Amino acid sequence: MTDLPINKIVIFAVSGLESEMLTRVRFDIDRIFCCQTEIIPLSNDLTYALDPARNQYLSASILDKLITLAPGHSVKALAIVEVDLFIPILTHVYGEAQMGGKACIVSTYRLREGVSLAGETYFHRIAKETIHELGHTFNLRHCPNKACIMHYCRTLSDVDRRPDELCRYCKVLLDDEIERLAKKSLLSSANGNNINRISGIKKNVSQSLPP
Numbered sequence: 001m002t003d004l005p006i007n008k009i010v011i012f013a014v015s016g017l018e019s020e021m022l023t024r025v026r027f028d029i030d031r032i033f034c035c036q037t038e039i040i041p042l043s044n045d046l047t048y049a050l051d052p053a054r055n056q057y058l059s060a061s062i063l064d065k066l067i068t069l070a071p072g073h074s075v076k077a078l079a080i081v082e083v084d085l086f087i088p089i090l091t092h093v094y095g096e097a098q099m100g101g102k103a104c105i106v107s108t109y110r111l112r113e114g115v116s117l118a119g120e121t122y123f124h125r126i127a128k129e130t131i132h133e134l135g136h137t138f139n140l141r142h143c144p145n146k147a148c149i150m151h152y153c154r155t156l157s158d159v160d161r162r163p164d165e166l167c168r169y170c171k172v173l174l175d176d177e178i179e180r181l182a183k184k185s186l187l188s189s190a191n192g193n194n195i196n197r198i199s200g201i202k203k204n205v206s207q208s209l210p211p
Contacts, residue, residue: 007035007075008035008036008038008073008074008075009036009074009075009077009134010037010039010070010074010076011026011029011040011078011079012042012066012079012080013041013079014041014044014080014081014082016044018117020118020123021127022039022080024123024124024126025037025080025130028130028131028164029130029134032131033134033174033178035075042069042080042081046083048061048065049062051086057084057086058085058086058088059085059087059105059107060096062079062085063079063096063098063104066105067102070102074102076103076137076138077102078103078105078106078130078133079103079104079105079106080105080107080108081107082107082109083109084109085105085109092110095107095129095132097133097134097135097136097137098137099136100139103137104133104134106130106133111156112125124164128162129159131149132149132153135149135150135166139173140170140173143167143170145167146162147163148163148165148166148169148170149165149170150166150170
């Protein structure tokens with residue numbers, strides 16, 4: 001019997017995105033969150049989120065749309081778009097997420113500034129921002145540790161300097177959240193090996209933390 005396609009992180013991607021970039025994103029999602037991914041096409045027509053006065057797109061409107069589009073087997077939904085995003089209190093954002101929720105979004109619009117769209121720097125920027133925003137959906141807040149991918153970035157230079165790993169404290173928080181979701185049956189029994197792995201990680205980390 002074929003297993004049902006459950007507990008995937010669904011990536012809604014507009015047309016025209018580089019296949020190598022999407023491959024990098026999928027690899028890093030699996031590496032950090034231990035979840036399979038599925039790519040679903042997203043319409044390039046995002047005019048429902050356009051603010052004509054700013055000529056930018058309200059990220060919250062796209063997040064609301066993602067919730068209605070996300071299939072039932074998805075544990076999280078990520079959109080990758082090419083338009084300039086904003087929230088009312090900031091001039092622009094690289095992405096946004098529903099804290100502890102289901103949906104997040106990342107835009108390539110400003111992340112492609114000053115780099116080749118076929119280069120490693122560009123791919124790293126997109127991958128790091130997707131992990132950062134997905135981290136928020138798993139209840140990870142901004143981390144004061146500059147060596148953590150959940151550290152807040154104000155500029156592209158900050159993004160480039162930021163590593164692509166969680167610090168040990170955020171790893172523990174993520175593992176706790178994955179375990180909590182598993183107990184709520186939002187993650188399948190197919191991820192049982194991940195829960196065992198998580199338990200081992202938490203034990204090792206707790207032993208290495210200072211009293």
